[in-house]
Amino acid sequence: xxxxxxLQLAKFQSLIALxxxxxxxxxxxxxxxxxxxxxxxxxxxxxxxxxxxxxxLIVLTSGIDLSVGSxxxxxxxxxxxxxxxxxxxxxxxxxxxxxxxxxxLAGLLTGSVLGCFNGWIITRFKVPPFVATLGMLTIAxxxxxxxxxxxxxxxxxxxxxxxxxxxxxxxxxxxxxxSVVVVLSVFxxxxxxxxxxxxxxxxxxxxxxxxxININKVKVLVYTIAGLLAAVGGxxxxxxxxxxxxxxxxxxxxxxxxxVVIGGTSLSGGRGSIMGTVLGAIIIGVLNNGLVLxxxxxxxxxxxxxFVILFAVIIDKANSKAE
Amino acid sequence: xxxxxxxxxxxxxxxxxxxxxxxLHPGKVTAIIGENGAGKSTLMKILSGVYPDYEGRILxxxxxVRFANPKxxxxxxxxxxxxxxxxxxxxxxxxxxxxxxxxxxxxxILDQQAMRQKTQQLLDKLKLNVSPDTTISDLKVGQQQVVxxxxxxxxxxxxxxxxxxxxxxxxxxxxxxxxxxxGLRKENKAIVYxxxxxxxxxxxxxxxxxxxxxxxxxxxxMKGISHDAIIKKMVGRDIQLREHTYRETERQxxxxxxxxxxxSTDGSNKFILDDVSFQLYKKEVLGIFGLMGAxxxxxxxxxxxVYPGLSNGKLYLEEKPFKAKLPQEAIRSGLxxxxxxxxxxxxxxxxxxxxxxxxxxxxxxxxxxxxxxxxELQLADKYISALKIKTSSANQQVKNLSGxxxxxxxxxxxxxxxxxxxxxxEPTRGIDVNAKNEIYKLIAELSATGLGIIVVSSELxxxxxxxxxxxxxxxxxxxxxxxxxxxxENNILKAAIPKxx
Numbered sequence: 001x002x003x004x005x006x007l008q009l010a011k012f013q014s015l016i017a018l019x020x021x022x023x024x025x026x027x028x029x030x031x032x033x034x035x036x037x038x039x040x041x042x043x044x045x046x047x048x049x050x051x052x053x054x055x056x057l058i059v060l061t062s063g064i065d066l067s068v069g070s071x072x073x074x075x076x077x078x079x080x081x082x083x084x085x086x087x088x089x090x091x092x093x094x095x096x097x098x099x100x101x102x103x104x105l106a107g108l109l110t111g112s113v114l115g116c117f118n119g120w121i122i123t124r125f126k127v128p129p130f131v132a133t134l135g136m137l138t139i140a141x142x143x144x145x146x147x148x149x150x151x152x153x154x155x156x157x158x159x160x161x162x163x164x165x166x167x168x169x170x171x172x173x174x175x176x177x178x179s180v181v182v183v184l185s186v187f188x189x190x191x192x193x194x195x196x197x198x199x200x201x202x203x204x205x206x207x208x209x210x211x212x213i214n215i216n217k218v219k220v221l222v223y224t225i226a227g228l229l230a231a232v233g234g235x236x237x238x239x240x241x242x243x244x245x246x247x248x249x250x251x252x253x254x255x256x257x258x259x260v261v262i263g264g265t266s267l268s269g270g271r272g273s274i275m276g277t278v279l280g281a282i283i284i285g286v287l288n289n290g291l292v293l294x295x296x297x298x299x300x301x302x303x304x305x306x307f308v309i310l311f312a313v314i315i316d317k318a319n320s321k322a323e
Numbered sequence: 324x325x326x327x328x329x330x331x332x333x334x335x336x337x338x339x340x341x342x343x344x345x346x347l348h349p350g351k352v353t354a355i356i357g358e359n360g361a362g363k364s365t366l367m368k369i370l371s372g373v374y375p376d377y378e379g380r381i382l383x384x385x386x387x388v389r390f391a392n393p394k395x396x397x398x399x400x401x402x403x404x405x406x407x408x409x410x411x412x413x414x415x416x417x418x419x420x421x422x423x424x425x426x427x428x429x430x431x432i433l434d435q436q437a438m439r440q441k442t443q444q445l446l447d448k449l450k451l452n453v454s455p456d457t458t459i460s461d462l463k464v465g466q467q468q469v470v471x472x473x474x475x476x477x478x479x480x481x482x483x484x485x486x487x488x489x490x491x492x493x494x495x496x497x498x499x500x501x502x503x504x505x506g507l508r509k510e511n512k513a514i515v516y517x518x519x520x521x522x523x524x525x526x527x528x529x530x531x532x533x534x535x536x537x538x539x540x541x542x543x544x545m546k547g548i549s550h551d552a553i554i555k556k557m558v559g560r561d562i563q564l565r566e567h568t569y570r571e572t573e574r575q576x577x578x579x580x581x582x583x584x585x586x587s588t589d590g591s592n593k594f595i596l597d598d599v600s601f602q603l604y605k606k607e608v609l610g611i612f613g614l615m616g617a618x619x620x621x622x623x624x625x626x627x628x629v630y631p632g633l634s635n636g637k638l639y640l641e642e643k644p645f646k647a648k649l650p651q652e653a654i655r656s657g658l659x660x661x662x663x664x665x666x667x668x669x670x671x672x673x674x675x676x677x678x679x680x681x682x683x684x685x686x687x688x689x690x691x692x693x694x695x696x697x698x699e700l701q702l703a704d705k706y707i708s709a710l711k712i713k714t715s716s717a718n719q720q721v722k723n724l725s726g727x728x729x730x731x732x733x734x735x736x737x738x739x740x741x742x743x744x745x746x747x748x749e750p751t752r753g754i755d756v757n758a759k760n761e762i763y764k765l766i767a768e769l770s771a772t773g774l775g776i777i778v779v780s781s782e783l784x785x786x787x788x789x790x791x792x793x794x795x796x797x798x799x800x801x802x803x804x805x806x807x808x809x810x811x812e813n814n815i816l817k818a819a820i821p822k823x824x
Contacts, residue, residue: 199671210668212650212740
């Protein structure tokens with residue numbers, strides 16, 4: 001799959017930007033360029049990468065998903081809740097316990113169903129993605145509050161905590177998960193017919209429909225995948241904290257949109273790449289990490305991050321114009 | 324009135340215009356003739372201020388001018404009506420006509436009444452019989468074109484540039500347009516008229532300028548020059564418009580349409596298609612002619628399954644009942660449509676030639692959903708050479724191709740699905756004579772291979788040139804059928820004009 005020249009250039013530029021950022025940080029702080037800190041950064045961004053991959057697919061179809069943060073919270077809470085206390089069926093004292101795998105699958109299923117619901121609302125009732133997923137943002141958050149009754153669900157056991165804090169073959173499990181997600185989705189977007197349809201729909205939905213692409217099916221699948229990946233993120237977060245917080249994932253949708261945009265994917269759809277988004281997520285992660293190491297106040301961190309997003313989009317615009 | 328001298332313009336080092344000079348006179352219509360890519364649009368964009376950086380100079384009323392943007396040019400009195408419509412779909416006709424030139428009273432509040440009245444006058448003058456409050460998106464392409472003209476008439480322009488004004492409208496509306504141009508000529512306006520349709524130019528132009536590869540190859544008065552001489556100057560060689568030879572096609576029914584009807588999308592009880600029945604034979608080229616609003620495009624779209632909830636009727640493909648609820652079902656069954664508006668509905672402009680060609684047949688070049696990029700490239704290259712698509716490579720973005728080559732890409736995409744029935748909606752709109760002839764030749768070759776082809780067109784010469792049989796539509800009904808022997812411009816037009824006005 002060949003991409004427009006400007007995008008390759010943009011990718012190159014963000015690589016340079018990342019390099020300069022790292023260089024500057026390693027001069028300014030002697031803690032930055034250490035192995036420990038490197039893993040730390042990668043572990044921190046692994047959740048955002050999972051969510052942002054799903055977001056990229058959606059944005060490529062010229063949609064958006066505001067509900068990923070809430071879906072993440074609910075999926076994590078469902079997994080935690082089932083793992084800890086199972087389900088008590090009302091009435092006849094029937095109790096169903098869950099193994100770890102069962103609880104995780106239930107969490108993933110939750111995310112997929114919510115994502116699928118997003119896709120169904122968008123395609124069946126022609127509700128703009130922004131509005132449909134805004135609704136889901138509130139619905140899923142409300143359901144999370146109902147499920148957790150507003151309290152964290154903690155103490156989930158060592159086995160479950162392994163996902164968030166364990167290492168496998170010298171690499172954190174979180175990083176393994178994110179890598180698998182990235183590899184699979186890069187393959188899917190570049191090497192499969194389904195991936196091509198995603199780009200085509202974002203490029204010109206009318207032409208895609210007349211060309212015989214089942215627009216609705218592709219869109220529902222894309223939103224389902226995004227929901228699934230949000231659930232993956234939810235389980236990662238929950239395991240890392242050994243606790244499902246009712247307000248987990250707040251404003252995660254904004255971080256993931258930022259990663260997508262910094263990565264050079266056009267918000268109007270049709271052009272962009274998963275790898276760009278990964279790079280975007282890394283830039284945000286390094287920036288966060290660096291600002292913390294430099295003792296910059298969290299309030300200033302937000303301001304800086306905002307400007308970086310604006311700057312990235314302006315550069316991207318300038319690039320496509322030069323073309 | 325306006326003199327352009329030695330204009331040079333380069334894009335990324337490639338010369339788009341070389342030493343082009345041009346004179347426009349009040350009360351004269353100047354035709355700019357040239358193939359796609361000859362530099363016509365570039366020249367017009369310089370005159371109208373879209374491209375401010377160029378070499379050479381422009382004198383307007385004996386003063387040198389250099390417009391920084393289209394607004395400056397407009398204020399000076401030069402208006403351009405673009406080939407691609409520049410209307411805002413969600414706003415009404417009035418709001419579009421007055422966009423950027425709103426009339427307001429001394430309190431800075433919009434004077435809706437005055438604007439509406441003025442728009443009504445313009446619409447009356449242009450004989451467009453719709454309310455000024457109509458939303459643009461509810462209008463057909465041809466009607467939108469008329470609104471564009473109304474917009475240009477509103478500003479008291481001295482120079483009016485029309486870029487392919489008739490590419491989207493039917494002959495009936497062309498007559499109205501010519502009436503309007505005649506009126507403007509009498510008001511001493513200088514008019515620049517760009518068109519591929521040479522016959523039109525002979526009717527209304529006084530002077531002509533022929534461009535080829537960014538250079539002026541000939542200019543002078545329209546009177547006394549012949550059709551063939553101009554074409555020769557345009558392409559630098561002799562070409563002939565294909566003459567259609569009558570063919571008796573095999574009477575083997577390929578597609579049968581019985582009692583097809585389509586309800587209006589606006590929820591009213593009006594019928595856009597009303598009891599349409601016809602047959603398409605194998606190896607046949609069936610031409611369907613109709614004026615704007617006759618339901619030509621909708622007929623093809625209904626067959627393709629674009630309006631599943633609104634249509635009724637029976638379809639048989641090779642004698643088997645068939646009904647598509649979605650375009651993909653139609654394509655799977657062997658029907659395919661080359662849509663009227665290739666940029667809106669045919670192509671993904673930002674993607675490359677290869678991706679566009681393979682879009683409808685990715686299943687052919689993939690195994691359990693995984694693409695075989697080598698086979699995909701083969702498929703693309705096969706059609707690039709078969710249809711002689713001029714592109715630097717299969718990886719070139721489609722938006723960088725000329726109109727004719729873009730159209731061939733759409734055609735390639737459709738042919739790649741290995742269809743039995745090929746439907747073409749206005750297959751040569753906005754493409755030059757050369758490319759047109761190539762498309763006509765392709766249509767003939769394809770039908771010879773056994774395809775049934777339906778060509779919908781609002782250009783009579785086109786219908787006559789390609790069809791074995793002609794159907795005429797008017798107000799959603801089929802009003803006449805002619806064999807290519809019987810068909811003539813006269814009897815076709817007669818059947819096409821609506822009875823109820």
